[in-house]
Amino acid sequence: MTGYDIERIGELLRLLPPPPGEWVRAAQELPQARVEIDGIVARAEADAVFRARLVAHLESALEAEGYPATPSIVAALRLRLGTG
């Protein structure tokens, strides 16, 4: 950036509004959710029926088994299960 015009600084700041707070908090929960995610993946590797249910309907399968289907866990599981 050259010049550092005040108006230009304001314009650039406006380009980065915050996303919804719950999105950020969900992504920040990933380290805490890791144990849960690892457990679900391990179970899916050992139980083909469970894995098939997860692959078919991830969120509802998690809820049916009593796992939290939070956005970050769902995203991480899609990645780990190769369904994303």
Place this chain on the structure above:
Amino acid sequence: MRVAFVSTHGRHGDVTPRRMTALRRTSYPRPVAATATDAQLVSRCRDGDTEAWNELVERFSRYVYAIAVQAFRLGPHDAEDVFQDVFARVYQHLERLRSDEAIRPWIAQLTRRRCIDSLRASGREGPAETDDLEVAELDETFARLDEAMAVRAGLDAVGEPCREILDRFFCRDESYRAIGEALDLPAGTIASRISRCLGKLRGELEGRS
């Protein structure tokens, strides 16, 4: 009772007392280590430092969001899916990053790919990678966002209270009145504080160039 206000950059609106209270109660995210470089954050994340992970997500959340919503114009639902997927990938594959300094271009690339996937999955016409004009527009948007991230880094370095005042005004689109209420400052002093803080930020940015 509704209180009318007019801010100096042409926005009109009104704020109910309930909204003012909500604004005051909003917890305001503060950088854990504003001076940590991207590479330092990545290194600490690899060591399992959850505070560093929180900071990394906080630092890049606006970037990912802006790419999804401004560059690719995704709707809220698709944008959230991309947002969560990108950070899940970053968390899982941080070990693969060859250079810790390259975290931002890596996140940009991940987000870009996931946005294109999302557009294709929804059957919408996305920016075609083969279309020179659209690619040029995208590149221009990415360049502006990178520049905005540099200003954002300067804002973190400037520190409080300027960081919060400028963020509330420019990024969160809050009025002088709302900022004054949130920070317990006279609304009549907010314009001059914004002006002083912009000068401070400009000085910080010039010092970096």
